[in-house]
Amino acid sequence: MTTTGGGEPPARRRRGRPGYDQETILRTAVELFNRRGYDATSMGDLAKELGLTKPAIYHHVAGKEQLLSLALDDALDELTAVVAEASRERAGTTAHERLREVVRRSVEVLVAHQPSVTLLLRVRGNSPVELAALERRRWLDDRLAALVADAVKEGALRDDVPPALVSRLLFGMVNSLVEWYRADGAYDTATVAETITTMAFDGLARHGFQAS
C-alpha cells in the first residue's frame, strides 16, 4: 500500500539523505513521466533532474517500474476508496445521491492527486504493472456503471440513454480535468464539482427535454 491522503509518509520511507527520501524522488519521477512520457524517461534522466547519482536513487527505490507502480497505486487506492464507499448500499441513501457524491469526491481526488491520476489515465498496458493498473481501472468503471444503472432503476435518472455510456461520458468529463485544471487557476474544486453535477444531473434527471 502507498501513502494516501496528505498525511505523513510512513516511517519506512524516511531513509537516506534528508530532502531526498522516496517521496521526493517519486514526486519528481511522476512529473517527469507526465512531461516526457514514461517509456521515454530513463533513470539517468531522473538522476539528472534531481541532481543525484543513479546509485543514490537506487538507495531509495528498486527502479523505474517501482516508481510507476507506487504512483499508480497512489491514484488507484484513492479512487478505489471513493468508489467502494459510493457502491455500498446504505439505509437512507439513494443510488442517485451516492452517484452525485462519487462525482464530487472524484473531482477532489483528481485535484489532490493530479500528477498520479494523470499518469494513470495515460497507462496503455505495456507491462505487467500497467496491465494490473488497467485491471483496477476496469473494476472502478464497472462499479460506476452499476451505480448509474441503479440510479436509473430507482427512477431518479432518465432511462432513454444507455447507463454504461452515460457512466463513460460522465467520468470522461471528470477525468478531463487532469489535462487543464490548475489549483491556482480560475476555479476551485467545489466550483468544478458543482458545475459537473449541475451539467450532468440536471440533464439526467427526469424532466421535459428542451428541444433547440
Place this chain on the structure above:
Amino acid sequence: MTTTGGGEPPARRRRGRPGYDQETILRTAVELFNRRGYDATSMGDLAKELGLTKPAIYHHVAGKEQLLSLALDDALDELTAVVAEASRERAGTTAHERLREVVRRSVEVLVAHQPSVTLLLRVRGNSPVELAALERRRWLDDRLAALVADAVKEGALRDDVPPALVSRLLFGMVNSLVEWYRADGAYDTATVAETITTMAFDGLARHGFQAS
C-alpha cells in the same frame, strides 16, 4: 495541408512501392506513437513495424517530426473546419443551435480521425511542431468558449455556471471518447452524440434544477 475526409489522398503522395505510400507509413506511425508514446518511438521502430528499411521510409517522409506534423494537421484541419463553421453567425440560427451542432460534428470527427485526434490530445509542447499544435488547439478552445458564452447571452443556457468552465467540461467529455470508443463496439456515432447533447444541454437549458 493534409488529406481531410475519406477521399483519395492527393497524387503527390503516390510515390514509391505500391502499398507503402506516405499514407500507409503515416497510419502505422500514428498507431505506434499512440501505443508507445511519440518520444519513445524511433524511425527504426517504425521501419521494423512496417517491415521496411529506414532508407525506404525516408524515400516517403522527411522524418519522425514530419509524421507527427502530418498527423496533428489531419486532426486540427478537421476540427478547425467544424469549429469555424459553428462560429460563423448566420441568419436563422442561434448560438445554442450552432453549439449543439459543433458537439455532434466533433463526435463525428473524433470517431473518423480517432488515431490522429488521440495523438493531438497527448501533445505536451515538447517541440516547435507540438507548440504550434497547442496554439491551434487554444484557438479552438477560445472559439468554443465564445460560443458557449453567446448561447448564455441569448438566454438559451443557464447563467449560474461559468461559460468557460462549461466549455472545458463539455469538450472534455467529447474528447474523452478517444480513450475508449471503438467503432465496432456497442455504440454508433449518432448514439454517442445524442447522449452527450442530451446530458449536457438538458442540464444547461433553463429549467428547474432537481435537487437530489
